[in-house]
Amino acid sequence: MRLTVLGSSASYAGPGQACAGHLVEGADARVLLDCGNGVLANLSSVIDPLTLDAVFVTHGHPDHFLDLYALQALLRYAPEGPADALPLCVPRGLFEDMSCFLSDRGNSELRAAFTVHEMRAGEPLAAGDLLVTPHATEHTDDSFALTVTDGSATLCYTSDTAPGEAVVQLATGCDLLLAEATLPEEYRGRAPHLTAVEAGEIARAAGAGQLVLTHIWPTNDREVMADEASVAFGRPVVVASEYDSFEIVPASDDERETS
Ligand SMILES: [Zn+2]
Ligand SMILES: [Zn+2]
Numbered sequence: 594m595r596l597t598v599l600g601s602s603a604s605y606a607g608p609g610q611a612c613a614g615h616l617v618e619g620a621d622a623r624v625l626l627d628c629g630n631g632v633l634a635n636l637s638s639v640i641d642p643l644t645l646d647a648v649f650v651t652h653g654h655p656d657h658f659l660d661l662y663a664l665q666a667l668l669r670y671a672p673e674g675p676a677d678a679l680p681l682c683v684p685r686g687l688f689e690d691m692s693c694f695l696s697d698r699g700n701s702e703l704r705a706a707f708t709v710h711e712m713r714a715g716e717p718l719a720a721g722d723l724l725v726t727p728h729a730t731e732h733t734d735d736s737f738a739l740t741v742t743d744g745s746a747t748l749c750y751t752s753d754t755a756p757g758e759a760v761v762q763l764a765t766g767c768d769l770l771l772a773e774a775t776l777p778e779e780y781r782g783r784a785p786h787l788t789a790v791e792a793g794e795i796a797r798a799a800g801a802g803q804l805v806l807t808h809i810w811p812t813n814d815r816e817v818m819a820d821e822a823s824v825a826f827g828r829p830v831v832v833a834s835e836y837d838s839f840e841i842v843p844a845s846d847d848e849r850e851t852s
Pocket of ligand 1: 603
Protein backbone atom coordinates (compact mmCIF):
# COMPACT_ATOMS: atom_id res chain seq x y z
CA MET A 594 0.00 0.00 0.00
CA ARG A 595 1.40 3.38 -0.99
CA LEU A 596 0.59 6.84 0.36
CA THR A 597 1.28 9.96 -1.72
CA VAL A 598 0.83 13.40 -0.23
CA LEU A 599 -0.97 15.72 -2.66
CA GLY A 600 -1.69 18.58 -0.28
CA SER A 601 0.13 19.32 2.97
CA SER A 602 -1.33 22.74 3.79
CA ALA A 603 -3.86 23.63 6.47
CA SER A 604 -6.59 26.22 5.94
CA TYR A 605 -5.00 27.82 2.86
CA ALA A 606 -2.27 26.70 0.51
CA GLY A 607 1.22 28.19 0.37
CA PRO A 608 3.33 28.55 -2.78
CA GLY A 609 3.34 25.32 -4.78
CA GLN A 610 1.21 23.59 -2.16
CA ALA A 611 -2.39 22.41 -1.88
CA CYS A 612 -4.83 21.88 0.97
CA ALA A 613 -5.74 18.46 2.35
CA GLY A 614 -5.42 15.58 -0.11
CA HIS A 615 -3.74 12.18 0.17
CA LEU A 616 -3.72 9.36 -2.37
CA VAL A 617 -3.65 5.76 -1.16
CA GLU A 618 -2.98 2.99 -3.64
CA GLY A 619 -3.45 -0.70 -2.91
CA ALA A 620 -2.92 -3.68 -5.20
CA ASP A 621 -6.13 -3.02 -7.14
CA ALA A 622 -7.65 0.21 -5.80
CA ARG A 623 -6.92 3.91 -5.53
CA VAL A 624 -8.66 6.12 -3.00
CA LEU A 625 -8.35 9.83 -2.32
CA LEU A 626 -8.50 10.96 1.30
CA ASP A 627 -9.83 14.54 1.26
CA CYS A 628 -10.08 16.81 -1.75
CA GLY A 629 -9.16 20.33 -0.69
CA ASN A 630 -8.34 23.25 -2.95
CA GLY A 631 -5.43 22.53 -5.27
CA VAL A 632 -5.57 18.76 -4.81
CA LEU A 633 -6.91 17.93 -8.27
CA ALA A 634 -3.98 19.62 -10.01
CA ASN A 635 -1.49 17.64 -7.97
CA LEU A 636 -3.48 14.41 -8.30
CA SER A 637 -3.40 14.83 -12.07
CA SER A 638 0.39 15.08 -11.91
CA VAL A 639 0.55 11.64 -10.27
CA ILE A 640 -2.28 9.56 -11.81
CA ASP A 641 -5.20 9.89 -14.18
CA PRO A 642 -8.00 11.00 -11.80
CA LEU A 643 -10.43 8.87 -13.85
CA THR A 644 -8.73 5.80 -12.33
CA LEU A 645 -9.83 6.68 -8.78
CA ASP A 646 -12.07 4.09 -7.11
CA ALA A 647 -13.44 6.28 -4.31
CA VAL A 648 -13.06 9.62 -2.56
CA PHE A 649 -13.41 10.13 1.19
CA VAL A 650 -14.01 13.58 2.64
CA THR A 651 -13.42 13.74 6.38
CA HIS A 652 -15.46 16.83 7.30
CA GLY A 653 -17.12 19.94 5.97
CA HIS A 654 -14.30 22.49 6.18
CA PRO A 655 -13.48 23.99 2.77
CA ASP A 656 -9.81 23.01 2.85
CA HIS A 657 -10.99 19.37 2.74
CA PHE A 658 -13.65 19.36 0.03
CA LEU A 659 -13.49 22.40 -2.31
CA ASP A 660 -11.92 20.52 -5.23
CA LEU A 661 -14.92 18.15 -5.36
CA TYR A 662 -16.50 20.82 -7.58
CA ALA A 663 -13.52 20.64 -9.93
CA LEU A 664 -13.48 16.84 -9.79
CA GLN A 665 -17.13 16.63 -10.87
CA ALA A 666 -16.30 18.77 -13.92
CA LEU A 667 -13.37 16.50 -14.79
CA LEU A 668 -15.64 13.44 -14.51
CA ARG A 669 -18.38 15.04 -16.57
CA TYR A 670 -16.16 16.30 -19.38
CA ALA A 671 -13.91 13.25 -19.66
CA PRO A 672 -12.63 12.77 -23.24
CA GLU A 673 -14.56 9.51 -23.69
CA GLY A 674 -17.79 10.99 -22.35
CA PRO A 675 -19.12 11.35 -18.79
CA ALA A 676 -17.39 8.92 -16.45
CA ASP A 677 -19.28 6.43 -14.29
CA ALA A 678 -20.41 7.95 -11.01
CA LEU A 679 -17.51 7.92 -8.55
CA PRO A 680 -18.18 6.64 -5.01
CA LEU A 681 -17.94 9.60 -2.62
CA CYS A 682 -17.96 8.98 1.13
CA VAL A 683 -18.87 12.02 3.22
CA PRO A 684 -20.25 12.97 6.63
CA ARG A 685 -24.00 13.35 6.87
CA GLY A 686 -25.29 16.48 5.15
CA LEU A 687 -22.09 17.64 3.48
CA PHE A 688 -23.13 16.74 -0.06
CA GLU A 689 -26.46 18.52 0.39
CA ASP A 690 -24.69 21.58 1.79
CA MET A 691 -22.49 21.75 -1.32
CA SER A 692 -25.57 22.35 -3.47
CA CYS A 693 -26.14 25.85 -2.08
CA PHE A 694 -23.49 27.28 -4.41
CA LEU A 695 -24.95 25.69 -7.55
CA SER A 696 -27.78 26.28 -10.00
CA ASP A 697 -30.38 23.56 -10.58
CA ARG A 698 -28.35 22.39 -13.55
CA GLY A 699 -25.14 22.45 -11.55
CA ASN A 700 -26.82 20.40 -8.85
CA SER A 701 -27.98 17.73 -11.25
CA GLU A 702 -24.45 17.54 -12.69
CA LEU A 703 -22.98 17.19 -9.21
CA ARG A 704 -25.41 14.39 -8.38
CA ALA A 705 -24.62 12.59 -11.63
CA ALA A 706 -20.89 12.70 -10.97
CA PHE A 707 -20.91 10.91 -7.61
CA THR A 708 -22.53 8.01 -5.80
CA VAL A 709 -22.77 9.31 -2.26
CA HIS A 710 -22.24 7.15 0.81
CA GLU A 711 -22.77 8.56 4.27
CA MET A 712 -19.92 7.71 6.62
CA ARG A 713 -20.66 6.37 10.07
CA ALA A 714 -18.07 5.85 12.78
CA GLY A 715 -16.85 2.28 12.94
CA GLU A 716 -18.54 1.16 9.70
CA PRO A 717 -15.88 0.15 7.14
CA LEU A 718 -16.24 0.89 3.45
CA ALA A 719 -14.44 -1.25 0.88
CA ALA A 720 -12.70 -0.10 -2.31
CA GLY A 721 -11.04 -3.05 -4.02
CA ASP A 722 -8.48 -4.50 -1.62
CA LEU A 723 -8.61 -1.43 0.62
CA LEU A 724 -10.86 -1.22 3.66
CA VAL A 725 -11.45 2.30 4.95
CA THR A 726 -12.93 2.82 8.42
CA PRO A 727 -14.14 6.22 9.67
CA HIS A 728 -13.62 7.14 13.34
CA ALA A 729 -15.23 10.09 15.12
CA THR A 730 -12.79 12.80 16.17
CA GLU A 731 -12.99 15.99 18.23
CA HIS A 732 -13.06 18.79 15.66
CA THR A 733 -16.47 19.66 14.17
CA ASP A 734 -19.67 17.79 15.05
CA ASP A 735 -19.18 15.42 12.11
CA SER A 736 -15.45 14.95 11.66
CA PHE A 737 -13.79 11.63 10.95
CA ALA A 738 -10.30 10.23 11.03
CA LEU A 739 -9.76 7.35 8.62
CA THR A 740 -7.87 4.10 8.97
CA VAL A 741 -7.01 2.28 5.76
CA THR A 742 -5.80 -1.30 5.54
CA ASP A 743 -4.91 -3.61 2.68
CA GLY A 744 -5.07 -6.60 5.03
CA SER A 745 -1.36 -6.38 5.72
CA ALA A 746 -0.49 -2.85 6.87
CA THR A 747 -2.55 0.00 8.30
CA LEU A 748 -2.48 3.73 7.67
CA CYS A 749 -4.14 6.05 10.16
CA TYR A 750 -5.00 9.55 8.90
CA THR A 751 -6.10 11.79 11.76
CA SER A 752 -7.57 14.50 9.51
CA ASP A 753 -8.30 17.49 11.76
CA THR A 754 -8.58 16.75 15.45
CA ALA A 755 -8.02 18.04 18.93
CA PRO A 756 -5.66 15.94 21.07
CA GLY A 757 -7.15 13.35 23.41
CA GLU A 758 -7.66 9.69 24.14
CA ALA A 759 -9.91 9.18 21.08
CA VAL A 760 -7.17 9.89 18.57
CA VAL A 761 -4.66 7.76 20.50
CA GLN A 762 -7.11 4.85 20.47
CA LEU A 763 -7.83 4.99 16.76
CA ALA A 764 -4.11 5.29 15.93
CA THR A 765 -3.04 2.42 18.17
CA GLY A 766 -0.96 -0.14 16.36
CA CYS A 767 -0.98 1.61 12.98
CA ASP A 768 2.06 1.20 10.74
CA LEU A 769 2.06 4.80 9.54
CA LEU A 770 0.36 7.67 11.34
CA LEU A 771 -0.40 10.58 9.03
CA ALA A 772 -1.15 13.23 11.63
CA GLU A 773 -2.27 16.77 11.29
CA ALA A 774 0.01 19.38 12.85
CA THR A 775 -1.69 22.65 12.11
CA LEU A 776 -0.59 24.69 15.07
CA PRO A 777 2.79 26.11 15.99
CA GLU A 778 3.53 25.40 19.65
CA GLU A 779 2.57 28.92 20.77
CA TYR A 780 -0.97 28.27 19.47
CA ARG A 781 -1.42 25.04 21.46
CA GLY A 782 -4.98 24.65 22.73
CA ARG A 783 -6.35 27.69 20.88
CA ALA A 784 -8.19 25.61 18.24
CA PRO A 785 -9.25 21.93 17.89
CA HIS A 786 -6.01 20.96 16.14
CA LEU A 787 -2.63 19.47 17.01
CA THR A 788 0.84 20.89 17.38
CA ALA A 789 3.83 18.91 16.13
CA VAL A 790 4.67 18.01 19.73
CA GLU A 791 1.14 16.73 20.36
CA ALA A 792 1.26 14.67 17.15
CA GLY A 793 4.55 13.14 18.33
CA GLU A 794 3.09 12.36 21.75
CA ILE A 795 0.06 10.68 20.16
CA ALA A 796 2.26 8.60 17.85
CA ARG A 797 4.37 7.46 20.79
CA ALA A 798 1.35 6.59 22.95
CA ALA A 799 -0.24 4.73 20.03
CA GLY A 800 2.92 2.74 19.22
CA ALA A 801 2.79 3.91 15.59
CA GLY A 802 5.43 2.52 13.25
CA GLN A 803 6.16 5.83 11.48
CA LEU A 804 4.94 9.39 11.90
CA VAL A 805 4.36 11.79 9.01
CA LEU A 806 3.04 15.30 9.70
CA THR A 807 0.63 17.01 7.32
CA HIS A 808 -2.05 19.77 7.38
CA ILE A 809 0.41 22.51 8.27
CA TRP A 810 -0.04 26.25 8.08
CA PRO A 811 2.22 27.56 5.30
CA THR A 812 3.83 30.01 7.71
CA ASN A 813 4.99 27.32 10.15
CA ASP A 814 8.71 26.50 10.35
CA ARG A 815 8.77 22.90 9.14
CA GLU A 816 12.30 22.20 10.35
CA VAL A 817 11.36 23.25 13.88
CA MET A 818 8.23 21.08 13.64
CA ALA A 819 10.26 18.04 12.58
CA ASP A 820 12.65 18.53 15.49
CA GLU A 821 9.87 19.03 18.03
CA ALA A 822 7.85 16.05 16.83
CA SER A 823 10.93 13.80 16.71
CA VAL A 824 11.75 14.54 20.35
CA ALA A 825 8.15 13.81 21.38
CA PHE A 826 7.93 10.64 19.25
CA GLY A 827 11.39 9.38 20.16
CA ARG A 828 12.37 8.74 16.54
CA PRO A 829 12.78 10.76 13.31
CA VAL A 830 9.60 12.31 11.93
CA VAL A 831 8.88 13.40 8.36
CA VAL A 832 7.09 16.69 7.74
CA ALA A 833 5.25 16.03 4.49
CA SER A 834 5.72 17.98 1.29
CA GLU A 835 3.63 17.70 -1.86
CA TYR A 836 4.37 14.49 -3.78
CA ASP A 837 6.18 12.78 -0.90
CA SER A 838 5.41 9.09 -1.19
CA PHE A 839 5.57 6.34 1.43
CA GLU A 840 5.36 2.57 1.07
CA ILE A 841 3.34 1.34 4.04
CA VAL A 842 4.41 -2.06 5.29
CA PRO A 843 3.91 -3.77 8.65
CA ALA A 844 6.14 -2.12 11.25
CA SER A 845 8.60 -4.27 13.18
CA ASP A 846 8.50 -4.47 16.98
CA ASP A 847 11.69 -2.37 17.06
CA GLU A 848 9.99 0.36 15.05
CA ARG A 849 7.07 0.42 17.47
CA GLU A 850 9.26 0.49 20.54
CA THR A 851 8.72 3.57 22.63
CA SER A 852 11.51 4.87 24.77
ZN1 LIG B 1 -8.42 21.36 7.72
ZN1 LIG C 1 -11.18 21.24 9.82
